[in-house]
Amino acid sequence: EAGVVQSPRYKIIEKKQPVAFWCNPISGHNTLYWYLQNLGQGPELLIRYENEEAVDDSQLPKDRFSAERLKGVDSTLKIQPAELGDSAVYLCASSLSGGAVDTQYFGPGTRLTVL
Amino acid sequence: GEDVEQSLFLSVREGDSSVINCTYTDSSSTYLYWYKQEPGAGLQLLTYIFSNMDMKQDQRLTVLLNKKDKHLSLRIADTQTGDSAIYFCAESPFDNDMRFGAGTRLTVKP
Numbered sequence: 001e002a003g004v005v006q007s008p009r010y011k012i013i014e015k016k017q018p019v020a021f022w023c024n025p026i027s028g029h030n031t032l033y034w035y036l037q038n039l040g041q042g043p044e045l046l047i048r049y050e051n052e053e054a055v056d057d058s059q060l061p062k063d064r065f066s067a068e069r070l071k072g073v074d075s076t077l078k079i080q081p082a083e084l085g086d087s088a089v090y091l092c093a094s095s096l097s098g099g100a101v102d103t104q105y106f107g108p109g110t111r112l113t114v115l
Numbered sequence: 116g117e118d119v120e121q122s123l124f125l126s127v128r129e130g131d132s133s134v135i136n137c138t139y140t141d142s143s144s145t146y147l148y149w150y151k152q153e154p155g156a157g158l159q160l161l162t163y164i165f166s167n168m169d170m171k172q173d174q175r176l177t178v179l180l181n182k183k184d185k186h187l188s189l190r191i192a193d194t195q196t197g198d199s200a201i202y203f204c205a206e207s208p209f210d211n212d213m214r215f216g217a218g219t220r221l222t223v224k225p
Contacts, residue, residue: 042205043158045212106158
């Protein structure tokens with residue numbers, strides 16, 4: 001069974017440019033998470049989806065970040081415009097039901113470098 | 116403090132035991148987790164412990180939980196070079212999202 005797929009794996013852009021990341025969760029997983037991981041830090045939740053509904057986006061900087069999960073499967077995370085401080089790894093994870101003991105499976109991440 | 120805290124680095128010799136420590140913040144956390152992250156990869160769940168347990172053993176891994184001190188530890192017996200990675204402690208507070216520590220980089224020397 002395929003794991004969580006993310007693309008691209010690496011992205012280098014200049015500041016003020018837009019960028020988008022894509023995530024395909026494990027088949028059948030209802031809950032999808034986007035995390036931000038800065039160098040030397042643990043992941044920090046940006047947004048959580050239950051099916052197609054964003055149930056927790058309190059940490060998503062809505063002035064420049066947006067996300068969608070049309071049809072409750074794949075998801076995209078967009079930054080427009082990107083800033084130097086957005087350089088980080090963006091991780092996607094999925095789980096079956098989103099409960100406390102529900103295992104989250106992580107993708108390999110997209111490493112973004114903003115010049 | 117408000118952060119899940121871990122020491123940043125640990126170095127051990129192959130065959131020795133490794134002990135990675137973590138202090139979490141929220142006593143309402145029902146489950147506490149240990150994740151492993153290898154270079155260029157996402158996080159892999161190693162094990163978790165329910166908050167009403169003191170200890171959980173899974174092959175070479177032993178998790179100890181001290182709820183009074185909000186202290187969690189992960190012991191890896193007979194550490195191998197393949198165990199070299201970053202280990203993250205995470206808490207799952209009641210009615211809130213998972214919170215991760217900054218990670219402990221384990222280096223295993225042959």
